[in-house]
Amino acid sequence: MQANAAVLDVDANCAALDAAAGRAAAAGARLLLTPELFPVGYAPLRLRAELDPAALPSLRQALADVARRNRIALVYSLPAVTPAGEWQITATLLDQNGDELLSYAKVHLFGPEERQAFVPAAAGPGVVDFQGVRTSLLICYDVEFPETVRAAAVRGAELLLVPTALAEGFDAVPQVLIRARALENNLTVAYANHSGTEEGCDFLGGSVIAAPDGGLMAAAGAGGELLYAELPGPGAAAPEVSYLADRRPDVYRSWGN
Amino acid sequence: MQANAAVLDVDANCAALDAAAGRAAAAGARLLLTPELFPVGYAPLRLRAELDPAALPSLRQALADVARRNRIALVYSLPAVTPAGEWQITATLLDQNGDELLSYAKVHLFGPEERQAFVPAAAGPGVVDFQGVRTSLLICYDVEFPETVRAAAVRGAELLLVPTALAEGFDAVPQVLIRARALENNLTVAYANHSGTEEGCDFLGGSVIAAPDGGLMAAAGAGGELLYAELPGPGAAAPEVSYLADRRPDVYRSWGN
Numbered sequence: 001m002q003a004n005a006a007v008l009d010v011d012a013n014c015a016a017l018d019a020a021a022g023r024a025a026a027a028g029a030r031l032l033l034t035p036e037l038f039p040v041g042y043a044p045l046r047l048r049a050e051l052d053p054a055a056l057p058s059l060r061q062a063l064a065d066v067a068r069r070n071r072i073a074l075v076y077s078l079p080a081v082t083p084a085g086e087w088q089i090t091a092t093l094l095d096q097n098g099d100e101l102l103s104y105a106k107v108h109l110f111g112p113e114e115r116q117a118f119v120p121a122a123a124g125p126g127v128v129d130f131q132g133v134r135t136s137l138l139i140c141y142d143v144e145f146p147e148t149v150r151a152a153a154v155r156g157a158e159l160l161l162v163p164t165a166l167a168e169g170f171d172a173v174p175q176v177l178i179r180a181r182a183l184e185n186n187l188t189v190a191y192a193n194h195s196g197t198e199e200g201c202d203f204l205g206g207s208v209i210a211a212p213d214g215g216l217m218a219a220a221g222a223g224g225e226l227l228y229a230e231l232p233g234p235g236a237a238a239p240e241v242s243y244l245a246d247r248r249p250d251v252y253r254s255w256g257n
Numbered sequence: 258m259q260a261n262a263a264v265l266d267v268d269a270n271c272a273a274l275d276a277a278a279g280r281a282a283a284a285g286a287r288l289l290l291t292p293e294l295f296p297v298g299y300a301p302l303r304l305r306a307e308l309d310p311a312a313l314p315s316l317r318q319a320l321a322d323v324a325r326r327n328r329i330a331l332v333y334s335l336p337a338v339t340p341a342g343e344w345q346i347t348a349t350l351l352d353q354n355g356d357e358l359l360s361y362a363k364v365h366l367f368g369p370e371e372r373q374a375f376v377p378a379a380a381g382p383g384v385v386d387f388q389g390v391r392t393s394l395l396i397c398y399d400v401e402f403p404e405t406v407r408a409a410a411v412r413g414a415e416l417l418l419v420p421t422a423l424a425e426g427f428d429a430v431p432q433v434l435i436r437a438r439a440l441e442n443n444l445t446v447a448y449a450n451h452s453g454t455e456e457g458c459d460f461l462g463g464s465v466i467a468a469p470d471g472g473l474m475a476a477a478g479a480g481g482e483l484l485y486a487e488l489p490g491p492g493a494a495a496p497e498v499s500y501l502a503d504r505r506p507d508v509y510r511s512w513g514n
Binding site: 107108120122124141144145146147150151154172176177179180181183184213214215241243246247248249251252254255257 | 429434436440
């Protein structure tokens with residue numbers, strides 16, 4: 001799902017998300033990936049100042065209802081407050097019953113506003129079985145660092161789902177870096193961005209789904225759009241080049257990388 | 258320099274290299290990068306069976322003469338035999354006086370023939386000052402692994418020179434991976450390939466020079482060609498995104514990458 005969010009208009013954003021879930025499920029999709037912080041809008045400083053964390057549990061419940069009602073798995077992204085009181089940017093994978101399968105907190109914050117509003121996490125990306133596909137999560141700037149996707153791949157990820165909030169002018173991220181991450185790790189990467197303007201930021205759109213051979217399975221334009229792709233099945237051909245088998249982790253460690 | 262080599266016809270290959278060095282120097286180039294194993298041709302099993310290592314010192318001397326005679330720095334790639342008798346694939350950077358500035362031995366061998374003929378090295382890429390530009394070397398398959406280029410970048414590389422021997426069908430390597438390596442490390446990557454057929458292998462050509470913003474400064478077609486690019490000067494704008502400053506090496510180490 002590529003879409004424009006209304007900053008701090010949770011009801012409007014949840015309604016858009018529910019409508020997209022309904023359309024995607026009707027089209028046969030089994031999972032809907034949505035952009036970074038979509039339910040609350042991408043506005044780090046305003047979120048930090050105006051969002052009441054006490055509202056988050058009921059918002060998460062509403063999002064679980066979206067998944068359950070539409071019988072579709074869902075990845076959404078929201079702020080979360082740790083027991084120590086630190087605000088993080090997180091992503092959550094729910095199954096089609098609304099039950100949580102995986103959560104992840106962003107490790108690489110981008111730019112001064114995110115760094116002022118949030119604290120970076122340190123845990124690596126988890127990997128879970130989603131309908132027979134080993135699936136992982138990263139968020140936005142994280143995926144631009146090859147180390148993060150490598151960590152997911154080494155842990156067995158075949159599918160990487162990435163909510164993002166990428167501004168205009170950064171076309172090389174989806175067109176070059178996302179394709180490289182898919183190819184160099186032999187996995188599928190879905191990268192779902194905002195479109196339009198939120199809190200003065202013009203978003204690129206340009207969401208993509210990149211295949212393990214580095215090709216694009218789907219690419220969005222500048223506006224709101226649902227992008228679809230079908231994963232390679234269990235009978236799919238092995239990758240032509242086995243980067244994961246050919247890498248030399250002990251050697252890299254000896255370099256002090 | 259993108260060109261077709263004649264397998265085990267060292268005189269013909271050195272003559273082609275000398276002519277290219279003369280043309281490049283006359284065009285104002287200060288360095289000529291040549292493909293993997295170009296002076297002997299890309300034919301791992303035949304090299305191992307038919308190349309007499311005793312011939313290598315005089316060949317290296319002839320290549321130093323090419324640099325000195327044409328007043329141009331040169332990167333060439335040759336087999337080398339270690340004191341323990343192991344054959345490696347190496348690359349060497351000479352200055353315009355023919356003096357060696359840097360050498361590197363390939364860490365990631367590609368495919369069964371290379372692995373039968375050669376032993377992979379384990380040392381990381383070095384970085385040297387070349388006319389005020391911090392310069393490093395990798396070879397072919399090495400650059401497809403993000404860990405190798407990251408190691409060079411962390412050691413300060415601004416320019417990465419990569420002799421390669423890439424077969425037809427692997428267009429995503431220069432068009433996606435090389436651009437990604439340049440962008441994600443904020444450095445310039447030059448990637449020089451063979452063209453035509455050697456020992457039954459059809460090479461892609463498609464050499465590229467990728468800029469720190471992930472764009473292509475130059476790209477070759479399928480045939481022999483000299484590609485030129487001018488590096489960003491010391492007054493060039495800082496990169497828009499500072500990946501090297503924003504990476505979190507301690508966190509990656511905690512993940513056991």
